[in-house]
Amino acid sequence: xxxxxxxxxxxxxxxxxxxxxxxxxxxxxxxxxxxxxxxxxxxxxxxxxxxxxxxxxxxxxxxxxxxxxxxxxxxxxxxxxxxxxxxxxxxxxxxxxxxxxxxxxxxxxxxxxxxxxxxxxxxxxxxxxxxxxxxxxxxxxxxxxxxxxxxxxxxxxxxxxxxxxxxxxxxxxxxxxxxxxxxxxxxxxxxxxxxxxxxxxxxxxxxxxxxxxxxxxxxxxxxxxxxxxxxxxxxxxxxxxxxxxxxxxxxxxxxxxxxxxxxxxxxxxxxxxxxxxxxxxxxxxxxxxxxxxxxxxxxxxxxxxxxxxxxxxxxxxxxxxxxxxxxxxxxxxxxxxxxxxxxxxxxxxxxxxxxxxxxxxxxxxxxxxxxxxxxxxxxxxxxxx
Amino acid sequence: xxxxxxxxxxxxxxxxxxxxxxxxxxxxxxxxxxxxxxxxxxxxxxxxxxxxxxxxxxxxxxxxxxxxxxxxxxxxxxxxxxxxxxxxxxxxxxxxxxxxxxxxxxxxxxxxxxxxxxxxxxxxxxxxxxxxxxxxxxxxxxxxxxxxxxxxxxxxxxxxxxxxxxxxxxxxxxxxxxxxxxxxxxxxxxxxxxxxxxxxxxxxxxxxxxxxxxxxxxxxxxxxxxxxxxxxxxxxxx
Numbered sequence: 001x002x003x004x005x006x007x008x009x010x011x012x013x014x015x016x017x018x019x020x021x022x023x024x025x026x027x028x029x030x031x032x033x034x035x036x037x038x039x040x041x042x043x044x045x046x047x048x049x050x051x052x053x054x055x056x057x058x059x060x061x062x063x064x065x066x067x068x069x070x071x072x073x074x075x076x077x078x079x080x081x082x083x084x085x086x087x088x089x090x091x092x093x094x095x096x097x098x099x100x101x102x103x104x105x106x107x108x109x110x111x112x113x114x115x116x117x118x119x120x121x122x123x124x125x126x127x128x129x130x131x132x133x134x135x136x137x138x139x140x141x142x143x144x145x146x147x148x149x150x151x152x153x154x155x156x157x158x159x160x161x162x163x164x165x166x167x168x169x170x171x172x173x174x175x176x177x178x179x180x181x182x183x184x185x186x187x188x189x190x191x192x193x194x195x196x197x198x199x200x201x202x203x204x205x206x207x208x209x210x211x212x213x214x215x216x217x218x219x220x221x222x223x224x225x226x227x228x229x230x231x232x233x234x235x236x237x238x239x240x241x242x243x244x245x246x247x248x249x250x251x252x253x254x255x256x257x258x259x260x261x262x263x264x265x266x267x268x269x270x271x272x273x274x275x276x277x278x279x280x281x282x283x284x285x286x287x288x289x290x291x292x293x294x295x296x297x298x299x300x301x302x303x304x305x306x307x308x309x310x311x312x313x314x315x316x317x318x319x320x321x322x323x324x325x326x327x328x329x330x331x332x333x334x335x336x337x338x339x340x341x342x343x344x345x346x347x348x349x350x351x352x353x354x355x356x357x358x359x360x361x362x363x364x365x366x367x368x369x370x371x372x373x374x375x376x377x378x379x380x381x382x383x384x385x
Numbered sequence: 386x387x388x389x390x391x392x393x394x395x396x397x398x399x400x401x402x403x404x405x406x407x408x409x410x411x412x413x414x415x416x417x418x419x420x421x422x423x424x425x426x427x428x429x430x431x432x433x434x435x436x437x438x439x440x441x442x443x444x445x446x447x448x449x450x451x452x453x454x455x456x457x458x459x460x461x462x463x464x465x466x467x468x469x470x471x472x473x474x475x476x477x478x479x480x481x482x483x484x485x486x487x488x489x490x491x492x493x494x495x496x497x498x499x500x501x502x503x504x505x506x507x508x509x510x511x512x513x514x515x516x517x518x519x520x521x522x523x524x525x526x527x528x529x530x531x532x533x534x535x536x537x538x539x540x541x542x543x544x545x546x547x548x549x550x551x552x553x554x555x556x557x558x559x560x561x562x563x564x565x566x567x568x569x570x571x572x573x574x575x576x577x578x579x580x581x582x583x584x585x586x587x588x589x590x591x592x593x594x595x596x597x598x599x600x601x602x603x604x605x606x607x608x609x610x611x612x613x614x615x616x617x618x619x620x621x622x623x
Contacts, residue, residue: 036555039539039540039541039542039554039555040538040540040555041541046461046463047464047465047467047537047538047540048463048534049524050525050528050529050538051529108522108540109523109524109555110522110524110525110556110557111523111553111555111556112522114503114522115522116519117503117519117520117522118502118522118602121503121504121505121520122502122503122504123501123502123503123504125498125499125500126499126500126501126502126526127500128501128502128524128526129503132502168418179526181527182500182530183496183530184496184532185530185532185609185612186529189529215614228398276416295497305502331607333472333487333532333533333534333608334472334474334608336476336477336478337474337476337479337483338474338475339469339472339473339474339475339476340472340474341470341472341487342461343392343461343467343472343487344463345470345472345487345534345607349463
């Protein structure tokens with residue numbers, strides 16, 4: 001064994017990683033097969049909580065996929081060279097996460113076999129249908145953008161492509177926010193602040209994912225990250241985290257001010273059991289206070305990767321509270337009345353995610369992981385500082 | 386008659402035969418499904434007026450009739466379909482109790498139709514809001530958008546369906562206003578089954594219809610009227 005070079009072990013490890021990612025993706029596919037065979041009855045989702053854990057994973061991946069491109073935009077649009085060097089890796093990550101997120105969203109459908117129906121019958125008043133166009137457009141634009149970076153003859157078009165990607169991803173994340181903002185019937189949603197909130201959240205989540213992947217690739221290639229660059233991008237993460245915390249606060253504050261919404265805010269922030277716990281401990285403490293401490297504590301050795309991991313954990317907590325908590329709170333169909341029925345009127349809906357939903361969500365992460373790993377290995381995506 | 390003519394004649398015969406074989410089952414199925422050749426009229430708008438004062442607490446006749454008519458299991462677990470449900474409400478300040486049936490309100494501006502990515506949710510010319518089970522991809526966005534929580538998702542494989550009311554695992558469904566009965570000139574099952582005569586069904590657009598006259602003379606409301614959806618189902622005594 002000792003006769004093998006370190007590269008040999010590294011090559012081995014690469015294939016082990018691929019196999020591990022592949023296994024998780026396969027487990028996700030198996031969960032999909034079971035969900036399609038038995039129906040959604042084997043999941044925790046029901047007629048009250050219609051979107052569950054798969055949507056938490058899918059929306060995280062899609063929102064982060066948009067935000068990670070910030071790194072590219074700062075490079076291409078605003079001409080900052082340290083970010084420009086990272087644009088190819090950011091683009092790869094974006095494609096990978098978009099693919100993973102969309103796979104989860106698609107495979108959670110009641111009839112994923114009708115993909116062709118979704119592609120050929122587009123209702124233009126549906127923000128879901130807009131998103132189908134936005135996602136496919138995003139894929140194509142990023143591929144073109146990558147082409148302008150990697151093909152010397154196309155370099156001249158790089159700024160234009162970068163600008164197009166920059167504009168497109170704003171619209172894309174607006175579209176993701178609008179999925180919820182266009183639901184006036186539900187207390188938790190139907191707010192114009194949601195699209196900007198999702199955009200700023202995407203900046204923080206995307207940059208956190210980028211930091212994580214960058215650190216792993218640097219370690220893999222046995223290269224040292226320039227501490228000055230690390231310091232700058234770390235502070236940028238801090239600003240994004242503060243920005244998103246601000247918008248999340250304003251979202252809850254406006255709800256708190258409307259008398260008709262107070263019940264919902266009490267539920268989601270104080271009385272709702274798992275939801276307030278996840279919000280305060282998961283999102284506020286783990287996802288904001290701790291990473292901000294890691295970023296801004298004076299005289300502290302940079303710990304950008306730990307801060308990024310915490311931001312990602314906070315993202316999942318927030319999305320769980322927002323998506324599932326938002327549905328668990330009953331619709332106020334008869335304001336001023338208490339209601340009860342066999343269909344959950346006036347009742348807090350219960351939801352406990354099943355292993356199949358978790359596997360499907362992890363399968364999406366695995367797809368993103370596989371695409372990134374293969375991409376980094378095959379193409380030269382290492383930042384050249 | 387040369388050989389070419391014979392070939393052409395045989396070819397034409399075979400073609401006509403094949404076309405007939407291809408089309409015939411369609412005609413047959415159309416007949417089985419009691420399809421009507423003429424299009425639905427946009428001059429009609431079907432609706433209901435529910436008199437909550439006549440609706441009895443504890444009475445579930447409309448729900449039972451709906452389940453039987455549409456082949457629903459009648460189960461009330463969180464994953465079972467419920468197209469119509471009895472809701473008991475109580476005024477928080479006065480304590481006044483009201484019992485009423487709640488189902489798809491057949492809005493003029495249905496949010497479910499707006500949000501449906503594939504046009505599977507649609508509104509018929511006569512105001513009935515339906516789901517095309519062949520187009521529904523099961524994304525459940527309509528369930529998120531419906532202000533009345535009127536829709537259910539089919540969570541399990543189905544057996545023993547009513548041929549008049551096709552359903553499908555993995556798709557969303559809701560009250561069809563018993564469209565298959567309306568098209569035969571009958572009333573919805575819930576209306577017919579209501580022993581207290583609490584549900585009045587008819588054409589809201591016809592000024593001489595009983596429902597239109599009643600709505601002109603008694604106070605009725607639309608549930609969540611502030612959303613501006615102009616529902617086809619109205620409530621009296623709420």
